Amino acid sequence: MLNIKDPEAHRLARELAEVQGTTMTGAVTAALQAALDEHNRRREAKHEVLSGLIAAARERGLGCETDPFAELYDPHTGLPA
Numbered sequence: 001m002l003n004i005k006d007p008e009a010h011r012l013a014r015e016l017a018e019v020q021g022t023t024m025t026g027a028v029t030a031a032l033q034a035a036l037d038e039h040n041r042r043r044e045a046k047h048e049v050l051s052g053l054i055a056a057a058r059e060r061g062l063g064c065e066t067d068p069f070a071e072l073y074d075p076h077t078g079l080p081a
Contacts, residue, residue: 002028
């Protein structure tokens with residue numbers, strides 16, 4: 001259950017419910033879903049851009065064949081070299 005005691009949140013929920021013609025619960029639920037959908041859309045867009053950049057780098061032979069951090073650690077102890 002959600003119980004928010006913030007007057008501003010209550011005012012915003014009531015105003016949103018009025019303009020949407022729904023209940024405060026419906027307005028809050030829709031707003032939260034919209035915020036999550038937008039977050040996921042942006043995360044997916046970033047993932048697609050990064051995947052494209054990685055693929056382009058690999059096609060051009062710009063990828064790293066070895067672990068770039070391998071020389072920083074002792075292979076026997078795993079501690080910094």
